[in-house]
Amino acid sequence: MTRELIIAGFGGQGVMAMGKTLIEAGLKEGYNVTWVPSYGPEMRGGTANCSVVISTEPIGSPVVTQPNELIAMNGPSLKRFEPLVEPGGLVLVNSSQVENPACRPDVRCYLVPSMEEAGKLGNFKVANMVMLGAYIQATGALKLQTIEEMLASVFTGPKAHLVELNIRALQAGAAYVG
Amino acid sequence: MTRELIIAGFGGQGVMAMGKTLIEAGLKEGYNVTWVPSYGPEMRGGTANCSVVISTEPIGSPVVTQPNELIAMNGPSLKRFEPLVEPGGLVLVNSSQVENPACRPDVRCYLVPSMEEAGKLGNFKVANMVMLGAYIQATGALKLQTIEEMLASVFTGPKAHLVELNIRALQAGAAYVG
Amino acid sequence: MARTQVVYERSHGLKDVETHYCPGCHHGIIHKLIAEVLVEMDLLDKAVGISPVGCAVLAGDYLNCDFVEAAHGRAPAVATGVKRTHPDLLVFTYQGDGDLASIGAGEIVHATARGEQFTTIFINNAIYGMTGGQMAPTTLLGQKSTTSQSGREAARHGMPLRMSEMLSTQDGMAYCERVCVVDMPNLHKAKKAIKKAFTLQMQGVGHTFVEFLSTCPTNWGMTPVDAGKWVKSDMNRYYPLGVFKDLTAKKEAAEE
Amino acid sequence: MARTQVVYERSHGLKDVETHYCPGCHHGIIHKLIAEVLVEMDLLDKAVGISPVGCAVLAGDYLNCDFVEAAHGRAPAVATGVKRTHPDLLVFTYQGDGDLASIGAGEIVHATARGEQFTTIFINNAIYGMTGGQMAPTTLLGQKSTTSQSGREAARHGMPLRMSEMLSTQDGMAYCERVCVVDMPNLHKAKKAIKKAFTLQMQGVGHTFVEFLSTCPTNWGMTPVDAGKWVKSDMNRYYPLGVFKDLTAKKEAAEE
Amino acid sequence: MKAKVTFNLDRCKGCGLCVSVCPKQILWLDETVTNVKGYHPSGISDQDKCIACGNCARICPDSVITVTKTKED
Amino acid sequence: MKAKVTFNLDRCKGCGLCVSVCPKQILWLDETVTNVKGYHPSGISDQDKCIACGNCARICPDSVITVTKTKED
Amino acid sequence: MPKELWKGNEAIAEAAIRAGCRAYFGYPITPQNEIPEYMSRRMPEAGGVFVQAESEIAAINMVYGASAAGTLAMTSSSSPGISLKQEGISYLVGAELPAVILNMMRGGPGLGTIQPGQADYFQATRAPGHGDGRMVVLAPAGIQEAVDLMQDSFDLADRYRNPVMMLADGMIGQMMEPIEWKETEPRPPVEKPWAADGRDGDGKTHFVTSLRLQSEKNERFVQSLFEKYAAIERDEVRYEAVGCENADLLIAAFGTTARIALSAARRLEKEGVRAGLFRPITLWPFPSRALRELAGQKSVKAVMTVEMSMGQMVQDVRLALEGMKPVTFYGRTGGMVPEPAHIAEAAKKTLSEVK
Amino acid sequence: MPKELWKGNEAIAEAAIRAGCRAYFGYPITPQNEIPEYMSRRMPEAGGVFVQAESEIAAINMVYGASAAGTLAMTSSSSPGISLKQEGISYLVGAELPAVILNMMRGGPGLGTIQPGQADYFQATRAPGHGDGRMVVLAPAGIQEAVDLMQDSFDLADRYRNPVMMLADGMIGQMMEPIEWKETEPRPPVEKPWAADGRDGDGKTHFVTSLRLQSEKNERFVQSLFEKYAAIERDEVRYEAVGCENADLLIAAFGTTARIALSAARRLEKEGVRAGLFRPITLWPFPSRALRELAGQKSVKAVMTVEMSMGQMVQDVRLALEGMKPVTFYGRTGGMVPEPAHIAEAAKKTLSEVK
Numbered sequence A, B: 001m002t003r004e005l006i007i008a009g010f011g012g013q014g015v016m017a018m019g020k021t022l023i024e025a026g027l028k029e030g031y032n033v034t035w036v037p038s039y040g041p042e043m044r045g046g047t048a049n050c051s052v053v054i055s056t057e058p059i060g061s062p063v064v065t066q067p068n069e070l071i072a073m074n075g076p077s078l079k080r081f082e083p084l085v086e087p088g089g090l091v092l093v094n095s096s097q098v099e100n101p102a103c104r105p106d107v108r109c110y111l112v113p114s115m116e117e118a119g120k121l122g123n124f125k126v127a128n129m130v131m132l133g134a135y136i137q138a139t140g141a142l143k144l145q146t147i148e149e150m151l152a153s154v155f156t157g158p159k160a161h162l163v164e165l166n167i168r169a170l171q172a173g174a175a176y177v178g
Numbered sequence C, D: 001m002a003r004t005q006v007v008y009e010r011s012h013g014l015k016d017v018e019t020h021y022c023p024g025c026h027h028g029i030i031h032k033l034i035a036e037v038l039v040e041m042d043l044l045d046k047a048v049g050i051s052p053v054g055c056a057v058l059a060g061d062y063l064n065c066d067f068v069e070a071a072h073g074r075a076p077a078v079a080t081g082v083k084r085t086h087p088d089l090l091v092f093t094y095q096g097d098g099d100l101a102s103i104g105a106g107e108i109v110h111a112t113a114r115g116e117q118f119t120t121i122f123i124n125n126a127i128y129g130m131t132g133g134q135m136a137p138t139t140l141l142g143q144k145s146t147t148s149q150s151g152r153e154a155a156r157h158g159m160p161l162r163m164s165e166m167l168s169t170q171d172g173m174a175y176c177e178r179v180c181v182v183d184m185p186n187l188h189k190a191k192k193a194i195k196k197a198f199t200l201q202m203q204g205v206g207h208t209f210v211e212f213l214s215t216c217p218t219n220w221g222m223t224p225v226d227a228g229k230w231v232k233s234d235m236n237r238y239y240p241l242g243v244f245k246d247l248t249a250k251k252e253a254a255e256e
Numbered sequence E, F: 001m002k003a004k005v006t007f008n009l010d011r012c013k014g015c016g017l018c019v020s021v022c023p024k025q026i027l028w029l030d031e032t033v034t035n036v037k038g039y040h041p042s043g044i045s046d047q048d049k050c051i052a053c054g055n056c057a058r059i060c061p062d063s064v065i066t067v068t069k070t071k072e073d
Numbered sequence G, H: 001m002p003k004e005l006w007k008g009n010e011a012i013a014e015a016a017i018r019a020g021c022r023a024y025f026g027y028p029i030t031p032q033n034e035i036p037e038y039m040s041r042r043m044p045e046a047g048g049v050f051v052q053a054e055s056e057i058a059a060i061n062m063v064y065g066a067s068a069a070g071t072l073a074m075t076s077s078s079s080p081g082i083s084l085k086q087e088g089i090s091y092l093v094g095a096e097l098p099a100v101i102l103n104m105m106r107g108g109p110g111l112g113t114i115q116p117g118q119a120d121y122f123q124a125t126r127a128p129g130h131g132d133g134r135m136v137v138l139a140p141a142g143i144q145e146a147v148d149l150m151q152d153s154f155d156l157a158d159r160y161r162n163p164v165m166m167l168a169d170g171m172i173g174q175m176m177e178p179i180e181w182k183e184t185e186p187r188p189p190v191e192k193p194w195a196a197d198g199r200d201g202d203g204k205t206h207f208v209t210s211l212r213l214q215s216e217k218n219e220r221f222v223q224s225l226f227e228k229y230a231a232i233e234r235d236e237v238r239y240e241a242v243g244c245e246n247a248d249l250l251i252a253a254f255g256t257t258a259r260i261a262l263s264a265a266r267r268l269e270k271e272g273v274r275a276g277l278f279r280p281i282t283l284w285p286f287p288s289r290a291l292r293e294l295a296g297q298k299s300v301k302a303v304m305t306v307e308m309s310m311g312q313m314v315q316d317v318r319l320a321l322e323g324m325k326p327v328t329f330y331g332r333t334g335g336m337v338p339e340p341a342h343i344a345e346a347a348k349k350t351l352s353e354v355k
């Protein structure tokens, strides 16, 4: 099993963190994983994306050029990367940030209104966690629980209350596509 | 005909100028000529030497490593370069600056007391001209007259009186070995 | 009849493109000022800018005059090559503090010493912007950066370099002023400084140099507005604004 | 009984070898002074000198302590590498004016700015010695060199650089003095300056710097004695002798 | 006199510098809007109070703003 | 007191600096001699006049000179 | 030891410290900025020296100074910055000083891009500055290997008193991957009697220099360097060969490109083409003999070299084979990274041409 | 025209001016100091610009500036100074700027010696800085040829918008030889619509840069560079072959070494050995095809390369022959100059081994 995933969006939407979370969970579950950021000259703004590979085999190319999965956090990202997705692949669209979202007919497509879902939880910042939950539910790539456990070790001390919020965001995303 | 000559001495004895004079004369007489200085890190003092090639053929190597002629202006130069001279070659020693001058038996050797000869002309500075005169006389490589003519164009104006002095030095050298 | 007058519109000294600069970064403001001065002095056709390695590397895509991009720190040498061979052009460099004060310290010292007839626009934002916030020679004591994570210390990192002060000790420096653009009065002063530098350059007085205290909200980790405040509160204290050298002032004084 | 006392003999801070320096060149004198100070301070075993590219490239063959030869102009960087990793050693560089003021301007500015705890011995002979007499940044106006054959001109070549003055504007500079060895009183002063610099270095006060106005009889085309006179008559005028910076003086004054 | 402030909204990076120099404090960043670049752009709350000083336009690093004034003769 | 000036003649480069700093003007360059290096080395004309100030030795770039003084107790 | 996720640049920095590196001098440049950043924090904790130099030139000369005084030191940069270090590298070679230099290559020429590249291969393997000289050049294909090779880099540098270069493409520095920190013996302190760190008790001085004014002496020195290099060529060659036995085609590639080529080989396998991967780990000394032997197999029709450049290592491949088998080249450059599908296509094209 | 005696360095400087060079930026270094010295005097007379730069790095960047503004400029240095110019050279390549760079090579590595060397061959022919790129590299064997090639250097630089390097060994600069100044047409002014020398009347701006942040763009650019290089390889190859027909042995050598090899060939002739001299004049592009043809003659038993280095050009010789004939090497290095007698001996040894 080899998943080749691209996560893309505006700088600041947390796409890099999403990728890192995924590979950390992947490592915990015993997979081979790699993460590669695409790095541009701009410090802020512009688009950002990363390649994630999660595999049961030793990983060859860490750069994903023909993804079988895509998480598009905004319109430009969808436009740029959707054509590269392998037929039969999966596309997850952050429909809160894409006007008139629409997908190729030959891919499995989910439209997730991450901002709205996050808004319901009272914090727009967890929109990326919503997407992550949706991704995991849609693919079954990893266990939600793995990430939930990780969150407990990330947010400690005064930030401990964020564990709960993030878990709820994950679950909201999962529920949305579930 | 190819003459491969090394001229060596203390810095300041005019060995470079001797070499340049020879190739200029050589050029005037229609030979192919090259001159290569050996350049050391010291601005003053130390030893200096140059390679001169005068030939009827196109010149291959401009660096002389096995000279058939040597002008040694001081002891260290004689010591260093005499062993390299081809058997049957010519060695011209400035005996004024070499203690107990002596030559290899298998070379033609001339001891020229250049300082004494120059002293007789009232100017130690023309010692190198004395050696040059001696060289030309001993080898027949070039015509004395060629150099005499060159001198006239080098020393002009207020320096014109030096022409005569230099010519006499050349001739004194030539006479000494002649 | 109604007469509509334009109080301010985008200068045609700028190309009609977006910049890649972060929100609120002063690079954009300083570019504008240069553009405005070039237009006002009618020099767009005769100007050659030298862009640095740094956030302003693409300045030639933004300003509407000819540009040459220089290797990191070497803008003064490149400008020397341009100006010496084309003495009638207006030549200016645009350098960050990493570029000018660190790797390019030798080049700016010598261009100044030789009195090269170009203008240096020096953008001091106390940090390496483009590479992500490393310590610059101009980083303030106590200021955090990715390579001085617990704040700059004099003992380990040395004291911040005051380039205008140091370079003004040289005879080749004709005009040197430190300005900023954090508010309107300073912005106006800054524009005047550029104009004066360009004017003196065209008169062949010597090297002209305008230092801008600038911001890097991104790598300082501040909002653009707070960044402006920090320039006033902290940077200004170590890097006082003002004229450090003006050969023409002396001359004028002497003539009086 | 007769007691024989040695007034002066060759310092054992020097190796027993001949130098390649030209007759009367002050490099030889300055080497001696360093050697004498190292012996007097008992530092021969703890000293590392950094020799430059220039006539003094072989200094490590002459002085009786450890040496590292540096790339042209980079002695301050090399010294930084030595001293930072070996803080208990006495580290000094020995640089000519081509080396320090031209190609190495960036390195000396930054070593000073960082307050690197080594001593710079700067030999200003107003010319490139080893390469045969080209113009240096310190060549005087009007002075002839092989690359300014009709004399240095301010307009074409810029004004000569006063390194001590420029570097002393920096906070990292702890002690900076300009000296010469053209006569006995100056020679004594020069030796004291070296001793003071070495002493302050070992106390960790900051960067210490001694500039020597030196001679290059060969490339100046003068006798060694006339060269000494020219230092006094011409060089001294543009490069005044004296102390430009002394942090300890301030401290002492403050303590009084 | 009637002052007018217009914005090239797609170019705005929402930095707020214009807001900070407006003497009449009539500029604000519209948090409800996200432009093509992903920023909350600047806007004017009360045109009529504008005195056409041009400060906002002059300081805007991205030359987003044009200020005009119209005089009735 | 008896002063003594000795020269390591082969090391002398004939620069004349010692000559120039001798307060008693008793040093000179011997033009009649050429040493191994090809220079006319320094020499002292009148030992007895020497006051053992050491100037010549201190300034000599090549550390050619040793100066001693002997006191009769 | 459990596996940990590390970013390449940070892992490399940490590995250097664990390998005993106690002095780092560097200057920011993308894509290796995490190295000085990490070092600025960790080196003082480890009792070592970190200086952000004023330039790449200053950095390499600080390394030279630290090394001359006996401290094994390191610097890192990326392509334009490495060009600036060329004189300093030649001085390290000429003064026989150990040092480790990391080039996290980006796409050139000039300022180029900040995306990965491999076009500094010639510079690294053939021209460490001016004059005759060589560096050992190590090319990791992943973070674990980079970490392991860091230890080796310092060992090799000390053993041969010569600079060692780790030549990585920007990808290696930017990516994250799980790695395992192996429990290694602490580096035994290396005796450096030649170091300029104060005279020995007996007054014997050390003069570290690359100046040898007499040509005879300099020639003897250079010859002695090359004796050292001959020993390195004999003893230190490293490579990896994956699926090369009875392969139809060998793909020669290093660094990230080799990983991508491996993906391509897997694709080819599915299409019935047996493509072996030959991956030099030491770029100098180049594993010529091993390549020649593998390429000599009857089954092998050709060797295709894949690089992120217009073709540089391919010269070493051709020199190794000397016409024995056809050699082809497929490359992307200027910051572009080859794709497995395109490599696979190129491989099939190569095979169709030689058949 | 009558022949005049010139010192190599001065003749080269004068030739540059006669070829239309109007800007020289340099920094002193032996053995090429006569060039900046001559230029400092003559360039202003010729209406050109001379600046003694503060360093080699400043010099190459001044050249970059002058060239970017449309003035064909030149710099010169020797080995360590050329290493310092590597970044600048890569920028010239990346910005497609014409320029002439002279390397009057000395013996390395490091500070080395000031005597002649040829060990910067790899650097010049393969690694002009970082990234993919090439310079045309011209190697004169005497002063007359250096003078003639100067004109060509400027022509080639302008024609291909690429830096050109003249690679000479220190001997060429220091020696004196008679030369003839040929009456050449004055260089026609070259149109440089791309130059940054003020906007065109229509407001069109020029931005001279080597930055191409998008890798796709940068790759396309590098590919276009290599199309240019392919044209150069097709059209600009130069070499000289002396006595190569039916030779027993070819001696491949460039620069002064080639002259010395010629002396050796004459000696060999007397001993009945027919040794031909193959002398590349363009080191890049290397005259591979010509060499291959000559070496392909039945009479030729082997090719021996002679260099003032530990063997660099020999790689190009091996790449050209790809095993077709045995290739041997004889070299002196570190400032030593080969002697005809020793070359002749080595030639006989080569022949005895292959027979």
Ligand SMILES: Cc1ncc(C[n+]2csc(CCOP(=O)(O)OP(=O)(O)O)c2C)c(N)n1
Residues within 6 Å of the ligand: C053, C054, C055, C056, C072, C095, C096, C097, C098, C099, C100, C123, C125, C127, C128, C129, C130, C131, C136, C216, G027, G028, G029, G030, G056, G080, G081, G084
């Ligand atoms: C030779 C070289 N070294 C380093 C770099 C990497 N680099 C790019 S921009 C930069 C400095 C940016 O800082 P600054 O000059 O202060 O400008 P800013 O980005 O803050 O405007 C550096 C070090 C480079 N491109 N080339």
Ligand SMILES: Cc1ncc(C[n+]2csc(CCOP(=O)(O)OP(=O)(O)O)c2C)c(N)n1
Residues within 6 Å of the ligand: D053, D054, D055, D056, D072, D095, D096, D097, D098, D099, D100, D123, D125, D127, D128, D129, D130, D131, D136, D216, H027, H028, H029, H030, H056, H080, H081, H084
């Ligand atoms: C990189 C480099 N550039 C140039 C040189 C040539 N070079 C040798 S010494 C020297 C300068 C000598 O002048 P200075 O530093 O004033 O010392 P001095 O010889 O006068 O004592 C130069 C330029 C070199 N060796 N290396």
Ligand code: SF4
Residues within 6 Å of the ligand: A043, A044, C020, C021, C022, C025, C026, C027, C055, C125, C129, C130, C215, C216, C217, C218, C219
């Ligand atoms: S990184 Fe800093 S200097 Fe660069 S554009 Fe952003 S705010 Fe401006």
Ligand code: SF4
Residues within 6 Å of the ligand: B043, B044, D020, D021, D022, D025, D026, D027, D055, D125, D129, D130, D215, D216, D217, D218, D219
């Ligand atoms: S060239 Fe000048 S500086 Fe060098 S040793 Fe001679 S006199 Fe001294």
Ligand code: SF4
Residues within 6 Å of the ligand: C024, E011, E012, E013, E014, E015, E016, E017, E018, E019, E041, E042, E059, E060, E061, E062, E063, E064, E065
């Ligand atoms: S200053 Fe310009 S970019 Fe910033 S918020 Fe105002 S209009 Fe937008």
Ligand code: SF4
Residues within 6 Å of the ligand: D024, F011, F012, F013, F014, F015, F016, F017, F018, F019, F041, F042, F059, F060, F061, F062, F063, F064, F065
């Ligand atoms: S100072 Fe020394 S070298 Fe000079 S003449 Fe006197 S003894 Fe000789």
